Amino acid sequence: MKISENKFSRILRPSLFALLLLPAIYYAWGVWQDSLGANPLEAVIRGLGDWGLRVLLLTLAISPLRRLFNWPQLLRLRRMVGLYAYFYVVLHLFGYLWFDHFFDWEEIWFDILERPFITVGMVAVILLTPLAVTSTNGMIKRLGKKWKKLHMLIYPISMLGVLHFWWMVKLDITEPVIYAVILAILLGERLFNKFSK
Amino acid sequence: MLIKKNNELSENEVTDFSVYHNRRKFMKTAAGIGIAAVSGMPIIEASAKTVSPYSTDEKLTDYKDITTYCNFYEFGTGKEDPAKNAHTLVTSPWDVIVEGECEKPGKYNLEDLLKPVSVEERIYRFRCVEGWSMVIPWMGFPLADLIKRMQPTSKAKYVYFETLHDPKQMPGQRRAVLDWPYVEGLRMDEAMNPLTLMGTGIYGKDLLNQNGAPLRLVVPWKYGFKSIKSIAKIRFSETQPVNSWQKANENEYGFFSNVNPDVSHPRWSQRRERRIGEFRKIKTQLFNGYGEQVASLYAGMDLKKNF
Ligand code: HEM
Numbered sequence: 001m002k003i004s005e006n007k008f009s010r011i012l013r014p015s016l017f018a019l020l021l022l023p024a025i026y027y028a029w030g031v032w033q034d035s036l037g038a039n040p041l042e043a044v045i046r047g048l049g050d051w052g053l054r055v056l057l058l059t060l061a062i063s064p065l066r067r068l069f070n071w072p073q074l075l076r077l078r079r080m081v082g083l084y085a086y087f088y089v090v091l092h093l094f095g096y097l098w099f100d101h102f103f104d105w106e107e108i109w110f111d112i113l114e115r116p117f118i119t120v121g122m123v124a125v126i127l128l129t130p131l132a133v134t135s136t137n138g139m140i141k142r143l144g145k146k147w148k149k150l151h152m153l154i155y156p157i158s159m160l161g162v163l164h165f166w167w168m169v170k171l172d173i174t175e176p177v178i179y180a181v182i183l184a185i186l187l188g189e190r191l192f193n194k195f196s197k
Numbered sequence: 198m199l200i201k202k203n204n205e206l207s208e209n210e211v212t213d214f215s216v217y218h219n220r221r222k223f224m225k226t227a228a229g230i231g232i233a234a235v236s237g238m239p240i241i242e243a244s245a246k247t248v249s250p251y252s253t254d255e256k257l258t259d260y261k262d263i264t265t266y267c268n269f270y271e272f273g274t275g276k277e278d279p280a281k282n283a284h285t286l287v288t289s290p291w292d293v294i295v296e297g298e299c300e301k302p303g304k305y306n307l308e309d310l311l312k313p314v315s316v317e318e319r320i321y322r323f324r325c326v327e328g329w330s331m332v333i334p335w336m337g338f339p340l341a342d343l344i345k346r347m348q349p350t351s352k353a354k355y356v357y358f359e360t361l362h363d364p365k366q367m368p369g370q371r372r373a374v375l376d377w378p379y380v381e382g383l384r385m386d387e388a389m390n391p392l393t394l395m396g397t398g399i400y401g402k403d404l405l406n407q408n409g410a411p412l413r414l415v416v417p418w419k420y421g422f423k424s425i426k427s428i429a430k431i432r433f434s435e436t437q438p439v440n441s442w443q444k445a446n447e448n449e450y451g452f453f454s455n456v457n458p459d460v461s462h463p464r465w466s467q468r469r470e471r472r473i474g475e476f477r478k479i480k481t482q483l484f485n486g487y488g489e490q491v492a493s494l495y496a497g498m499d500l501k502k503n504f
Contacts, residue, residue, distance in 0.1 A: 038266030038473050039329060102477065168464060170327070171445060172274035172374050174355055178464060
């Protein structure tokens with residue numbers, strides 16, 4: 001599959017950009033209008049976490065989709081999607097630092113040590129940061145082969161993301177299980193692809 | 198229906214206007230007094246009402262928040278699910294089975310249970326284990342009144358409670374998230390404590406289904422999940438019951454579940470809480486601030502072990 005260069009850069013890419021911005025607008029609007037229910041700050045933190053994980057999985061879906069549709073252009077959307085994942089995860093972290101702890105660093109430090117799901121989330125963001133930093137063309141060139149190796153970190157990061165959600169849930173693990181299954185399919189496809197060659 | 202009347206009557210005794218901060222609620226209360234006037238009840242009562250010495254004067258949580266942000270897994274595990282799904286619960290007629298170590302076991306119609314009690318207003322702090330809290334003007338009567346009437350024997354060391362079990366009325370029970378029916382328990386001295394309430398209403402109105410209609414427990418110094426909703430069975434027992442959350446995860450939830458900022462939970466730090474409707478968090482107090490009334494119940498006990 002292939003669409004014209006014009007359609008790709010004038011329609012597809014900007015549409016995806018706008019689409020991925022919608023959740024952020026939704027939550028900003030919701031806070032402004034106070035339409036996020038009885039506990040809006042929790043709704044914001046959770047919503048941003050949800051979108052962080054969803055977009056992270058979308059990033060991971062690009063290679064498999066490219067193979068499925070035999071559509072090499074897709075790869076050129078991956079950086080934007082990946083940076084969006086980082087955008088939501090960082091906003092999610094910021095929401096936590098602000099609305100949950102009001103930047104009380106001592107309290108935050110205890111919290112990271114004390115609650116396993118927070119520890120796991122923190123590790124995931126820390127690992128995600130160098131990937132975002134090295135996403136520029138210059139960095140890709142400079143790092144060469146190492147770039148590819150570094151960016152394999154996305155696999156453990158996404159697993160930590162799902163684990164973070166799983167451990168956060170009190171009892172009803174339906175949602176984390178759904179994410180885990182999707183992640184397993186996305187990673188499984190890669191293994192299958194590698195070994196069937 | 199008598200239950201309704203109980204809560205309506207007490208509407209004349211509910212909190213002073215000054216506590217009902219926002220205008221909407223002011224209007225509602227004013228309307229209530231209007232009705233009282235029409236029905237021939239003395240309006241004087243509205244101002245000469247009695248405030249329970251157990252009530253707090255903190256700012257009340259909005260009625261809308263209390264009735265839309267609920268944990269009631271019988272109607273779904275999302276906070277907003279109960280308000281959407283609880284309409285299938287039929288609360289009238291309602292029977293409560295009383296059994297076990299007491300002189301007056303039997304199946305009681307709710308109206309008969311409520312006939313001899315006088316419903317009063319109690320404004321309590323309500324702290325959920327998930328780190329949020331509310332201030333709720335409950336209507337209800339002391340559980341001790343009901344217990345005395347059932348004449349527990351000397352063997353009755355604990356009181357066990359059970360929520361209705363009927364997946365037709367409670368669709369959440371079709372999924373085995375918890376081991377249905379929901380059960381809870383109190384030690385006899387906790388149950389007899391004057392703070393412990395059988396709740397029948399909120400804000401001078403009957404309980405809505407999502408808040409545990411028609412009859413629920415209110416134990417303000419314990420995490421919210423102890424305050425079992427829509428009670429269908431009460432049993433006096435010699436042995437300590439295993440409550441639902443303890444059964445689901447005994448490392449995280451104990452029998453006592455007293456609010457305690459120093460016993461942290463792997464999912465929620467318990468040092469602070471978010472009052473629904475407020476931006477900043479506040480410090481959580483031991484026994485949710487009811488230590489004066491209840492700390493003596495746990496004298497000599499290691500609260501970190503007996504969480
Ligand atoms: C790759 C990184 C991360 C991802 C993908 C992620 C994703 C998620 C998801 C999907 C949820 C569940 C939302 C829901 O219940 O619907 C969540 C909840 C949460 N996350 Fe993260 N998260 C990440 C990092 C972090 C970090 C670094 C922190 C804080 C240090 C954090 C703090 C939280 C908190 C506090 C909640 C629960 C909110 C609540 O209790 O209501 N997360 N996260």
